[in-house]
Amino acid sequence: MTKLTVCVDGRLRDSAQTGVASYGHALREALATVGHPSWLLDDATVGRFGVPSTRVEAIRRRCRAVLPMPVRLRIDGERRALHASDIFRLAQVRFLATGRMLELHAPGKPAIMHWTYPIPARIAGWTNLYTVHDVIPLATPHLTPIDPEALRARIACVAATADRLVAVSPWARRAIVDAFDFPDAFVVDCGSSVSRMLPGDGRLPAGLTAGSYFLYCGLLEARKNIDCMVEAWRRSGSILPLVVAGPADPKEAAMRHALRERGVIVLPYQSRPALIDLMAGACALVLVSLEEGFGLPVVEAMALGTPVLTADRGALAETAGDAAMRVDPTNVEAVAMGFRRLGEDPALRRSLAEAGLRHAARFTPAAFGARLTGFYAGLAR
Incomplete structure (x- = not known):
């Protein structure tokens, strides 16, 4: 594990339908491009974004959520991944039930964990960074379906133990700092990038021609x-x-x-x-x-x-x-x-x-x- 320096959460690894998913792909591609390939943190729910849990899964998760027990991660060297059976949904359920973060324990030396969203979880002993994409619901709640108080509580909880919060633009960084009165140095703008720009077969939907819509x-x-x-x-x-x-x-x-x-x-x-x-x-x-x-x-x-x-x-x-x-x-x-x-x-x-x-x-x-x-x-x- 001595080569593990940065790990990125893979909560939306198999999704292409959200901005957060695009950011996660861009983050890993960017690190690989500069010769700093990342590891991946994932669980059995990856690839099931938006798919409800079974009744048995939900009951088991609720029971685990109220117990102050850490989750131990396993190494999958072949995939360059850290893995547990249930991380992302368990973290959310624990936070909703107790207001506390889910603590993860990883083998090997401490490294950097870069969460692509303020997920209420942390790897103990590591440097934990959380990307906050925006705080639009806090300033203009009428423009988004996201519950502003739920978002405020989540970010506040994460920030209490985070080493830094990461923003995607100067505008977003200023809004985050102002919304929570954080010290300027606590929120860092790293921007973002284009990712997965490979074209298809060039055929447009019926009725459309290039340059004409x-x-x-x-x-x-x-x-x-x-x-x-x-x-x-x-x-x-x-x-x-x-x-x-x-x-x-x-x-x-x-x-x-x-x-x-x-x-x-x-x-x-x-x-x-x-x-x-x-x-x-x-x-x-x-x-x-x-x-x-x-x-x-x-x-x-x-x-x-x-x-x-x-x-x-x-x-x-x-x-x-x-x-x-x-x-x-x-x-x-x-x-x-x-x-x-x-x-x-x-x-x-x-x-x-x-x-x-x-x-x-x-x-x-x-x-x-x-x-x-x-x-x-x-x-x-």
Whole structure:
């Protein structure tokens, strides 16, 4: 175990439907790119994200949750993994039942454990780092379905024993510090990166041709400003269709139906390679959210040479820099003008595509890996 220096939780290792999952993939890819491959912490529930436990599993977990017993991890050298039968769901149940963290014990020398989310668990004796992607529910609870008090309690619990919290953008870092009155040095912005950018077969869904549609990809939460985006597209008079692609969340079925009624092309779930093809073929990616922690689709589109229409404030403005068309996300006419200009001005699209490619170099796995390893090295001093 002497070579084990960084371990990353694999709670969403087999998922591609959340920003946290994308971050976990990016984290491990970045470390591998700079010659610092990580180990993986996982359990038997990996690959079952969103799948309910059986009745027997739930009862057994509730019984274990109230007992102050640590979980002992096993080494799987072939997979470079630390493993136990139940970590992630047990940690949540214990926290809800007792307000306490789940303590894990690992064999070998202490190392760094980088949790990709504020999971209420820690490896005893190790350096435990927790990425907090945003605190949007605390400042603007009407924009997200996440319970703000539950999130506040979880972050406070984790922070009480964490060595550092990790943010994904300067905007998110400032919001976290302000929300909890943490010392500045306790929350560190390491950014993020593009990951898994391999394209598919290049075939677009029926009716779409490259360069002839606008694309939004993501959830349909209130913070994504979907109504404004759709109304702006309609007012723009653009002949190019607006395409919406994202996770097939059953809770969003009514919203997806309403979008189709307004003329939007709503696609079923797309595999990661198919989504990359959609991004690469779009006239422009549109992301005019009211709040984001980072805004990963902006950077992904730029890395593919696709122009971006985004918000002129918050994390999106930071992430996009001067390489995107930025508009007031609360002003429908401003967003409509963005649609018109991008749809009608090939020279503008070429200019933004070139600027985006240059800007995306800041968010490569190598750049992210360098920031991470520099951060880890600083902790060891």
